[in-house]
Amino acid sequence: MREAFKEALSRFAAGVTVVSARLGQEERGMTATAFMSLSLEPPLVALGIHEKAKLWPVLEAARAFSVSLLREGQEAVSQHFAGRPQEGVALEEGRVPGALAVLRCRLEAVYPGGDHRLVVGRVERVELGEPGLPLVYFGRGYRRVVWPS
Ligand code: FAD
Ligand code: NAD
Secondary structure (H helix, E strand, O other): OOHHHHHHHOOOEOOOOOEEEEEOOOEEEEOOOEEEEEEEOOOEEEEEEEEOOHHHHHHHHHHHEEEEEEOOOOOHHHHOOOOOOOOOOOOOOOEEOOOOOEEEEEEEEEEEEOOOOEEEEEEEEEEOOOOOEEEEOOOOOEEOOOOOO
């Protein structure tokens, strides 16, 4: 089941996000593809965060977080916040600089989800970057969107 589960889910294309939170002097970021738009009224998003992620206790205590939606070309940013440190990658003002968009959220609810927590955020502010194409994760690698001609 475990291998079939992963093989099936590797066939699901997802945008890539970096979730970040700060508590006092401690700020953490983490790459996440388990992200979705949940509700418009009120504006809610949902995320799956592993129970052992170092981000989790910070986010839970801060009761606030940001979601940066990565753009094409930000593969190194995704790698960095997935635990493979890259030169020159850092958060700025609590978000990934150059992201397509940033959602500033308050923690609305947390539900159990096996070895993850299903985290619901109420979007309190939206910051739009330059329009552009997203970074996509599919088939165990980073992909690009191709416009139909
Ligand atoms: P760490 O592994 O310590 O942190 C992650 C990395 O970010 C480290 O390299 C650290 O140096 C760096 N970092 C942290 N904070 C800062 C900061 N303030 N400034 C600069 N660098 C910082 N896991 C999930 O739970 N849910 C998902 O949806 C999910 N999707 C993923 C999608 C992809 C494509 C990949 C590759 C991984 C995904 N993961 C997901 C796994 C997750 O990204 C990694 O396990 C991650 O390393 C867990 O981060 P952590 O909070 O435990 O802390
Ligand atoms: P993979 O074969 O390890 O995973 C294929 C797919 O299975 C992933 O894209 C994801 O949809 C799912 N998956 C794998 N591990 C998971 C986990 N611990 N919890 C929930 N879903 C999981 O190859 P890959 O796609 O290159 O992923 C590499 C690594 O990145 C994974 O082993 C995992 O550590 C991490 N990852 C975690 C999640 C997540 O927590 N939701 C999502 C994607 C990737």
